[in-house]
Amino acid sequence: xxxxxxxxxxxxxxxxxxxxxxxxxxxxxxxxxxxxxxxxxxxxxxxxxxxxxxxxxxxxxxxxxxxxxxxxxx
Amino acid sequence: xxxxxxxxxxxxxxxxxxxxxxxxxxxxxxxxxxxxxxxxxxxxxxxxxxxxxxxxxxxxxxxxxxxxxxxxxxxxxxxxxxxxxxxxxxxxxxxxxxxxxxxxxxxxxxxxxxxxxxxxxxxxxxxxxxxxxxxxxxxxxxxxxxxxxxxxxxxxxxxxxxxxxxxxxxxxxxxxxxxxxxxxxxxxxxxxxxxxxxxxxxxxxxxxxxxxxxxxxxxxxxxxxxxxxxxxxxxxxxxxxxxxxxxxxxxxxxxxxxxxxxxxxxxxxxxxxxxxxxxxxxxxxxxxxxxxxxxxxxxxxxxxxxxxxxxxxxxxxxxxxxxxxxxxxxxxxxxxxxxxxxxxxxxxxxxxxxxxxxxxxxxxxxxxxxxxxxxxxxxxxxxxxxxxxxxxxxxxxxxxxxxxxxxxxxxxxxxxxxxxxxxxxxxxxxxxxxxxxxxxxxxxxxxxxxxxxxxxxxxxxxxxxxxxxxxxxxxxxxxxxxxxxxxxxxxxxxxxxxxxxxxxxxxxxxxxxxxxxxxxxxxxxxxxxxxxxxxxxxxxxxxxxxxxxxxxxxxxxxxxxxxxxxxxxxxxxxxxxxxxxxxxxxxxxxxxxxxxxxxxxxxxxxxxxxxxxxxxxxxxxxxxxxxxxxxxxxxxxxxxxxxxxxxxxxxxxxxxxxxxxxxxxxxxxxxxxxxxxxxxxxxxxxxxxxxxxxxxxxxxxxxxxxxx
Numbered sequence: 001x002x003x004x005x006x007x008x009x010x011x012x013x014x015x016x017x018x019x020x021x022x023x024x025x026x027x028x029x030x031x032x033x034x035x036x037x038x039x040x041x042x043x044x045x046x047x048x049x050x051x052x053x054x055x056x057x058x059x060x061x062x063x064x065x066x067x068x069x070x071x072x073x074x
Numbered sequence: 075x076x077x078x079x080x081x082x083x084x085x086x087x088x089x090x091x092x093x094x095x096x097x098x099x100x101x102x103x104x105x106x107x108x109x110x111x112x113x114x115x116x117x118x119x120x121x122x123x124x125x126x127x128x129x130x131x132x133x134x135x136x137x138x139x140x141x142x143x144x145x146x147x148x149x150x151x152x153x154x155x156x157x158x159x160x161x162x163x164x165x166x167x168x169x170x171x172x173x174x175x176x177x178x179x180x181x182x183x184x185x186x187x188x189x190x191x192x193x194x195x196x197x198x199x200x201x202x203x204x205x206x207x208x209x210x211x212x213x214x215x216x217x218x219x220x221x222x223x224x225x226x227x228x229x230x231x232x233x234x235x236x237x238x239x240x241x242x243x244x245x246x247x248x249x250x251x252x253x254x255x256x257x258x259x260x261x262x263x264x265x266x267x268x269x270x271x272x273x274x275x276x277x278x279x280x281x282x283x284x285x286x287x288x289x290x291x292x293x294x295x296x297x298x299x300x301x302x303x304x305x306x307x308x309x310x311x312x313x314x315x316x317x318x319x320x321x322x323x324x325x326x327x328x329x330x331x332x333x334x335x336x337x338x339x340x341x342x343x344x345x346x347x348x349x350x351x352x353x354x355x356x357x358x359x360x361x362x363x364x365x366x367x368x369x370x371x372x373x374x375x376x377x378x379x380x381x382x383x384x385x386x387x388x389x390x391x392x393x394x395x396x397x398x399x400x401x402x403x404x405x406x407x408x409x410x411x412x413x414x415x416x417x418x419x420x421x422x423x424x425x426x427x428x429x430x431x432x433x434x435x436x437x438x439x440x441x442x443x444x445x446x447x448x449x450x451x452x453x454x455x456x457x458x459x460x461x462x463x464x465x466x467x468x469x470x471x472x473x474x475x476x477x478x479x480x481x482x483x484x485x486x487x488x489x490x491x492x493x494x495x496x497x498x499x500x501x502x503x504x505x506x507x508x509x510x511x512x513x514x515x516x517x518x519x520x521x522x523x524x525x526x527x528x529x530x531x532x533x534x535x536x537x538x539x540x541x542x543x544x545x546x547x548x549x550x551x552x553x554x555x556x557x558x559x560x561x562x563x564x565x566x567x568x569x570x571x572x573x574x575x576x577x578x579x580x581x582x583x584x585x586x587x588x589x590x591x592x593x594x595x596x597x598x599x600x601x602x603x604x605x606x607x608x609x610x611x612x613x614x615x616x617x618x619x620x621x622x623x624x625x626x627x628x629x630x631x632x633x634x635x636x637x638x639x640x641x642x643x644x645x646x647x648x649x650x651x652x653x654x655x656x657x658x659x660x661x662x663x664x665x666x667x668x669x670x671x672x673x674x675x676x677x678x679x680x681x682x683x684x685x686x687x688x689x690x691x692x693x694x695x696x697x698x699x700x701x702x703x704x705x706x707x708x709x710x711x712x713x714x715x716x717x718x719x720x721x722x723x724x725x726x727x728x729x730x731x732x733x734x735x736x737x738x739x740x741x742x743x744x745x746x747x748x749x750x751x752x753x754x755x756x757x758x759x760x761x762x763x764x765x766x767x768x769x770x771x772x773x774x775x776x777x778x779x780x781x782x
Contacts, residue, residue: 020303020402023272023553027494034376036216037390039340039407041372041400045279048307050370050399055154057205059371 124701159334228349247296250326337401367400479759483750490635491561505611513551519673557739652771685748
């Protein structure tokens with residue numbers, strides 16, 4: 001089925017994105033979000049830091065942005 | 075499918091740690107103790123500035139020092155350094171002293187940039203930006219009902235601003251590893267980690283080799299508290315140095331960089347309006363909160379935490395500043411949310427003239443399975459602390475300038491397990507038994523727990539089981555986070571031991587021509603139809619040359635999630651000096667079926683002591699002028715000493731109903747409400763809220779001065 005422009009494009013995080021939940025909640029979606037708050041802390045495997053190779057912040061939304069120069073799909 | 079035994083011999087009793095003697099005697103080797111032959115020592119060069127750009131790096135002088143073997147740059151010319159402690163380079167040398175000489179000999183020319191080291195600096199108009207998106211990231215507002223209208227109907231409303239500071243993990247064994255290339259595509263890493271599989275994956279990924287080519291070993295570790303999930307930049311640097319030199323390299327952070335760069339618990343500040351009816355039933359909450367995780371996000375926390383508030387609005391912002399980035403820390407977000415909410419609850423109870431304990435009972439969520447558990451736990455805790463001796467705020471008893479106060483707090487946590495982990499159980503023909511899994515013991519007693527389960531099933535003593543974990547090459551095991559290790563690993567351990575036992579019965583039965591259905595194990599013996607037939611070792615000899623090896627996974631009905639607890643504090647406060655002494659803590663905790671009462675209690679003691687540190691001592695102090703971390707050591711960054719530890723009464727809420735829930739983790743929950751309870755006890759003692767943690771003499775005296 002073709003996708004219309006009204007349907008949200010599935011967000012695929014860069015393959016270098018990591019957070020603790022990915023290692024702990026391995027049988028689910030790797031999510032550690034909670035109702036009402038989100039305190040997930042991310043790092044990038046390319047830099048091993050909270051900033052990516054493009055000097056911008058590593059986070060859930062930013063690392064799904066295919067326009068980022070350092071983005072690499074899964 | 076295996077079930078927990080109804081009348082266990084070992085489970086739920088007090089079993090000492092199988093590795094306790096080795097740790098206490100110093101025989102056990104921590105990753106930082108491992109010195110493979112030919113090992114080089116590495117040291118890190120890190121940023122001396124809060125915010126700077128590297129204009130030039132010259133390593134030539136360092137390279138000429140005799141004994142310096144290799145230098146690896148983690149930051150290149152032009153790179154931005156965002157906090158004091160940010161990585162620049164690593165030097166490997168024959169000795170640690172030479173490595174540090176090499177670090178000092180690296181010449182770096184910096185362009186120092188303007189910084190923001192405190193939240194008020196970061197939030198100021200026109201402040202220098204820490205990241206391109208600005209220093210304040212607003213979260214989505216949580217709105218429930220119509221709080222503005224509802225709060226107008228309240229009989230009493232309080233408005234308070236409460237805050238907890240950034241604290242660091244202070245792992246006694248600092249972050250790091252020793253790494254050796256065994257061939258050009260295989261690595262052995264002795265890492266201080268709570269995630270042996272993750273370290274193998276990250277090291278393998280960095281060097282484009284399969285993770286199965288990287289064996290990460292963590293026999294024991296000196297604390298992680300949520301901060302040791304990654305191979306980290308310094309781990310990759312150590313592997314680079316080992317590759318360059320062809321020798322094993324040991325790289326563990328020094329204490330200062332450990333404080334600055336290896337993680338912290340974010341701060342939290344909340345301006346909270348809380349309203350209730352005359353009887354103490356909450357009506358509405360309106361809150362604006364913020365916190366900082368340094369250069370990273372992650373400062374969110376739960377509010378109104380465990381209480382039911384029919385109308386609420388909460389707006390939260392993460393604040394970015396030039397400080398080391400946050401990492402998960404024992405019950406991420408919960409101690410912060412607990413302190414802020416419990417302070418507001420106590421202040422509102424005082425304003426209404428309601429007993430704070432009764433007010434808490436009134437505001438537990440109706441219909442929640444945890445509510446009757448909380449009610450029972452609160453009754454137990456109140457009795458143990460002597461809550462009836464508590465006087466209303468401002469009427470505390472004492473002697474001379476000393477006032478005695480009582481406080482309490484409630485907490486919750488998940489603590490369920492992952493369902494995809496495995497344990498192997500090997501029964502050898504010589505009667506020895508080994509368990510294997512790629513989990514690790516972060517200090518909770520995971521190795522002991524697995525041995526207890528196998529010993530229970532096989533009718534052996536705990537020390538007859540070799541509980542072999544901390545090796546990434548074993549069947550997939552749980553990373554130690556979120557209080558998930560025990561509930562993730564206990565079911566596969568039970569299933570593996572049970573299946574191995576059944577295979578033993580089958581093969582022995584075949585050898586001696588007996589029906590396996592009549593066999594059982596008890597007291598180190600094989601029983602047939604209830605009668606002793608032979609020793610366990612003799613039975614194993616019937617296996618011939620082939621051991622039994624069973625790898626099993628999760629099954630339903632053995633675990634659960636969702637725990638609660640409450641803590642009570644009794645304190646003495648000197649009104650003249652502001653010194654707080656905690657006299658007693660009562661910790662009441664449920665966590666389903668408790669497998670080892672001794673290691674379980676150890677977790678609660680450790681959690682309470684961590685919470686006491688949060689309450690009284692710990693704080694990262696940043697200098698707004700220089701942007702530097704003023705106390706990155708263990709002298710001015712205060713922790714409790716032995717004489718600061720009060721009487722701690724631990725009450726396990728371990729009823730038949732709790733045991734029937736199955737296994738739930740307890741690593742995190744008991745550290746959550748300690749600081750809240752102590753904060754409330756201090757306010758009860760001195761008659762005024764100390765709105766800012768820790769309860770240092772300065773903060774206590776400042777609160778008293780505000781009133782006088």
